[in-house]
Amino acid sequence: MRLKARTLEGLYALFLLLPLLFTLGVFFxxxxxxxxxxxxxxxxxxxxxxxxxxxxxxxxxxxPLFLKALWHTLAYSLVVTSLQTFLALLLALAxxxxxxxxxxxxxxxxxxxxxxxxxxxxxxxxxxxxxGLVNQALSLLLAHLxxLLALAxLFALLQGAQVLWEKRKGTPTSFLDPAxxxxxxxxxxxxxxxxxxxxxxxxxxxxxxxxxxxxxxxxLGIPYPLWAIILMNTYxxxxxxxxxxLAGLKGIPKTLYEAAAxxxxxxxxxxxxxTVPLLRPVLFLVITLGLIGTLQLFDQVLFVGGSGGxxxxxxxxxxxxxxxxxxxxxxxxxxxxxxxxxxxLAGLTLLVVLLQRRxxxxxxxxx
Amino acid sequence: MSPKEAARRRWxxxxxxxxxxxxxxxxxVGPFLMGFLASLKTNPLEWPFTxxxxxxxxxNWAAAWQLGQKGSGDPWxxxxxxxxxxxxxxAYFWPEPTPPDLQAAIPRRKPGAGMGAVFEGPYAADYVGxxxxxxxxxxxxRLGEAEGYLHRFRLRIAYEKEGPYLERVPLDLEAPRGALLxxxxxxxxxxxxxxxxxxxxxVVPGLLGYAFHNYVRAFQESRSLETGQSLxxxxxxxxxxxxxxxxxxxxxxxxxxxxxxARLRFPGRQxxxxxxxxxxxxxxxxxxxxxxxxxxDGIFGLSRLFGVETLLNTYAGLILSGxxxxxxxxxxxxxxxxxxxxxxxxxxxxxATPLQxxxxxxxxxxxxxxxxxxxxxxxxxWNEFFWPFIVLTSPREIYTLPLGLLSFRNAYGQVGDWGLxxxxxxxxxxxxxxxxxxxxxYFVEGVNVGAVKE
Numbered sequence: 144m145r146l147k148a149r150t151l152e153g154l155y156a157l158f159l160l161l162p163l164l165f166t167l168g169v170f171f172x173x174x175x176x177x178x179x180x181x182x183x184x185x186x187x188x189x190x191x192x193x194x195x196x197x198x199x200x201x202x203x204x205x206x207p208l209f210l211k212a213l214w215h216t217l218a219y220s221l222v223v224t225s226l227q228t229f230l231a232l233l234l235a236l237a238x239x240x241x242x243x244x245x246x247x248x249x250x251x252x253x254x255x256x257x258x259x260x261x262x263x264x265x266x267x268x269x270x271x272x273x274x275g276l277v278n279q280a281l282s283l284l285l286a287h288l289x290x291l292l293a294l295a296x297l298f299a300l301l302q303g304a305q306v307l308w309e310k311r312k313g314t315p316t317s318f319l320d321p322a323x324x325x326x327x328x329x330x331x332x333x334x335x336x337x338x339x340x341x342x343x344x345x346x347x348x349x350x351x352x353x354x355x356x357x358x359x360x361x362x363l364g365i366p367y368p369l370w371a372i373i374l375m376n377t378y379x380x381x382x383x384x385x386x387x388x389l390a391g392l393k394g395i396p397k398t399l400y401e402a403a404a405x406x407x408x409x410x411x412x413x414x415x416x417x418t419v420p421l422l423r424p425v426l427f428l429v430i431t432l433g434l435i436g437t438l439q440l441f442d443q444v445l446f447v448g449g450s451g452g453x454x455x456x457x458x459x460x461x462x463x464x465x466x467x468x469x470x471x472x473x474x475x476x477x478x479x480x481x482x483x484x485x486x487x488l489a490g491l492t493l494l495v496v497l498l499q500r501r502x503x504x505x506x507x508x509x510x
Numbered sequence: 511m512s513p514k515e516a517a518r519r520r521w522x523x524x525x526x527x528x529x530x531x532x533x534x535x536x537x538x539v540g541p542f543l544m545g546f547l548a549s550l551k552t553n554p555l556e557w558p559f560t561x562x563x564x565x566x567x568x569x570n571w572a573a574a575w576q577l578g579q580k581g582s583g584d585p586w587x588x589x590x591x592x593x594x595x596x597x598x599x600x601a602y603f604w605p606e607p608t609p610p611d612l613q614a615a616i617p618r619r620k621p622g623a624g625m626g627a628v629f630e631g632p633y634a635a636d637y638v639g640x641x642x643x644x645x646x647x648x649x650x651x652r653l654g655e656a657e658g659y660l661h662r663f664r665l666r667i668a669y670e671k672e673g674p675y676l677e678r679v680p681l682d683l684e685a686p687r688g689a690l691l692x693x694x695x696x697x698x699x700x701x702x703x704x705x706x707x708x709x710x711x712x713v714v715p716g717l718l719g720y721a722f723h724n725y726v727r728a729f730q731e732s733r734s735l736e737t738g739q740s741l742x743x744x745x746x747x748x749x750x751x752x753x754x755x756x757x758x759x760x761x762x763x764x765x766x767x768x769x770x771x772a773r774l775r776f777p778g779r780q781x782x783x784x785x786x787x788x789x790x791x792x793x794x795x796x797x798x799x800x801x802x803x804x805x806x807d808g809i810f811g812l813s814r815l816f817g818v819e820t821l822l823n824t825y826a827g828l829i830l831s832g833x834x835x836x837x838x839x840x841x842x843x844x845x846x847x848x849x850x851x852x853x854x855x856x857x858x859x860x861x862a863t864p865l866q867x868x869x870x871x872x873x874x875x876x877x878x879x880x881x882x883x884x885x886x887x888x889x890x891x892w893n894e895f896f897w898p899f900i901v902l903t904s905p906r907e908i909y910t911l912p913l914g915l916l917s918f919r920n921a922y923g924q925v926g927d928w929g930l931x932x933x934x935x936x937x938x939x940x941x942x943x944x945x946x947x948x949x950x951x952y953f954v955e956g957v958n959v960g961a962v963k964e
Contacts, residue, residue, distance in 0.1 A: 152775060152776065153774075153776040155774060155863065155864040156770040156775075156779075159767060159769060159868070160766070160770045160782075162766065162767065163766075163767035163834050166832070169804060170832075171789045171792070172785075174799075174804070175792065175796060175797055177800035177803075178796045178797065178800060181800075234534065242524070242528070245531075248531045248535060249954070251538060252534060252538045254946070255538055257942050257946045259892065259895070259912055259938065260893065261893070261912035261938065262915065262939050264919075265915060265919060265931050265932060265935035266935060268919070268931070269545060269555075269932055270541060274555045275555060276548075276559060279557060314515070321525070321526045322518050322521075322522035322523075324522070438793065439794070439795070441896055442912075445899075446916060446919055449919065449920055449923065450923050451923045451926070461795075462795045465795040466795065469798075469799055478799055481799065482799060485793070485795045485799070488795060488796070489796045492791055493792075
């Protein structure tokens with residue numbers, strides 16, 4: 144009788160799981176196994192696959208385009224992950240204050256990460272045109288460099304003078320004292336304005352016309368168009384991770400900070416001794432998710448490339464390499480090679496996950 | 511530290527914090543705002559970037575409304591119908607008291623670039639008559655340092671003959687060197703040949719047609735070659751349809767699977783869950799080759815039983831291959847585990863089957879989780895690119911919106927028609943932005959629930 148109840152429960156489970164088993168079985172397990180099989184064969188979608196052993200994997204590493212794609216993927220992944228983790232943490236720290244209206248700000252900041260990669264890519268394309276907003280902003284910055292320098296100098300002088308004055312009065316102040324800066328900043332602005340009126344600082348002629356996209360030129364070994372994608376994607380993913388960090392920060396007991404404050408700990412000590420260690424699970428989660436997400440860069444390559452855009456060699460990634468070998472223009476599909484590259488990509492992803500399991504704090508971070 | 515000093519410091523700190531928050535806000539919203547403004551311009555890549563362009567002036571909105579009303583009776587989208595007449599006034603600065611010699615013409619201009627250029631619309635020049643320019647006023651005028659005269663002209667555009675409805679009536683107005691356009695009923699969208707030719711793409715635009723001309727063009731110019739139907743509209747509807755079905759299947763099947771994984775005991779439960787996690791890590795590029803072939807054969811030839819050769823280029827294929835995502839099951843499993851067991855035990859003791867327990871008792875409790883899942887699934891499907899890009903290749907009518915945007919980018923990127931590309935991008939964002947505005951809590955919290963993304 145008991146056994147029968149068990150069987151019945153199993154049957155119910157089977158019924159409830161059927162759609163999932165179908166999807167997982169046909170579109171994941173079967174597909175995964177076939178990809179493994181294809182990776183050991185020579186297959187062009189038309190004639191039957193021919194077993195070639197490890198030849199595809201060896202061929203991959205002789206293909207300059209694959210090596211390029213590998214380098215781009217790794218570089219992109221590392222740069223974007225470190226940038227977005229760092230900036231998202233900074234932002235979360237700034238937002239984790241008991242301020243009125245903080246929720247509204249949080250909502251506004253989240254905006255860039257709800258839009259599609261397609262729409263974001265179109266915006267990227269427009270921003271990074273030769274006469275686009277990025278070049279215009281750079282030109283504006285360069286043209287007003289004298290003003291900015293004057294402003295910084297004046298601010299430093301005024302702030303320094305105030306701090307010295309306070310110190311002589313006997314109050315302990317640091318150089319970045321916000322109360323004093325609130326006076327120094329408007330004064331420095333006024334001073335710069337006066338200098339401009341007197342003609343001592345002048346707007347310079349500057350017109351930056353960097354061709355960001357239709358170029359293969361590199362900076363630090365990464366092509367310009369890829370830099371453009373890096374900037375744009377960092378911009379759109381920061382908010383997502385900021386929210387994760389915020390949730391993590393909320394979980395840190397306030398009492399710890401209060402105790403530390405009683406012991407006279409500085410903000411930096413509190414950050415490095417309390418915040419960072421207690422945020423470790425979230426930190427690892429963010430880094431892992433960042434790496435996994437960035438390893439699969441594909442859409443932007445397609446959007447940024449093409450007519451009037453970036454040359455393929457400057458933006459190709461592993462994901463695109465796989466696609467490009469299955470559906471090459473004007474050539475027979477190289478499914479074996481593509482599968483080998485895809486499995487290589489999967490291997491990279493799993494490596495990241497294993498490393499996080501090994502070094503990160505696993506379970507808590509996943510929920 | 512005196513209390514006064516402490517209060518001062520507190521204020522300063524708050525001021526800094528808000529300043530910082532505002533700066534971040536500008537950073538996160540600025541590019542979108544600038545992009546949106548640029549999408550209204552005739553030339554979104556103009557240098558220097560200005561914020562005071564004709565399309566944002568209320569004076570032009572009013573004029574566009576009236577001209578559209580007079581031209582066709584439609585103040586929103588304008589156009590011109592037989593028997594109607596519109597009047598346009600322009601004022602030029604000219605150093606002499608004798609009026610400058612103005613040349614007005616209705617050019618035979620192709621209505622657009624890229625996809626729009628293929629279609630042969632009726633030319634306004636064949637149907638519409640232009641009367642004028644006729645001088646109505648001359649008076650002394652000072653323009654900065656220069657002394658001279660203001661000459662006001664009136665242009666009548668009349669559609670007297672019988673004929674078709676005209677979507678647009680372009681106008682070019684050429685003035686001699688030294689004459690400066692001071693004002694016009696409706697500001698021209700372009701100044702050509704060193705500012706000597708003022709050019710209107712449409713003198714009867716209607717409010718939307720003027721302020722959002724790129725958006726209107728996105729709908730009008732991307733048309734199917736066979737049927738003449740608006741492709742952009744089709745793509746939007748397709749995206750809605752697919753997202754809607756996907757949300758439905760995901761909600762039902764993910765709750766079912768999530769409940770089984772969370773509550774029912776069966777052999778291999780742990781293994782299945784680990785396998786589910788594993789499937790979330792593997793990039794789509796690994797499985798798409800086989801999935802493509804499976805859909806091509808109609809899922810092992812099964813679809814032939816229903817008289818369908820292949821599932822490529824069909825929504826059935828797209829939906830079948832993504833009935834339920836691993837991430838959605840994961841979210842639902844987590845949620846069901848958070849519900850106290852006692853709730854269901856009562857039902858089980860009363861003899862309810864697991865199915866009854868799930869659909870009668872647990873699911874009604876799960877509305878918040880289902881809501882969050884629905885929104886996340888909608889967003890994911892609406893924005894998805896890679897898999898639809900593989901499955902849906904032809905004809906263009908079956909594309910989803912992101913695929914449509916790619917074909918936009920390819921059709922108009924070459925000719926540099928950035929207004930249309932940006933307009934397409936912003937149009938595609940609207941549903942998500944509305945959803946976000948209403949349910950932003952779910953978006954923000956959803957990240958925490960489904961920390962492992964699909």
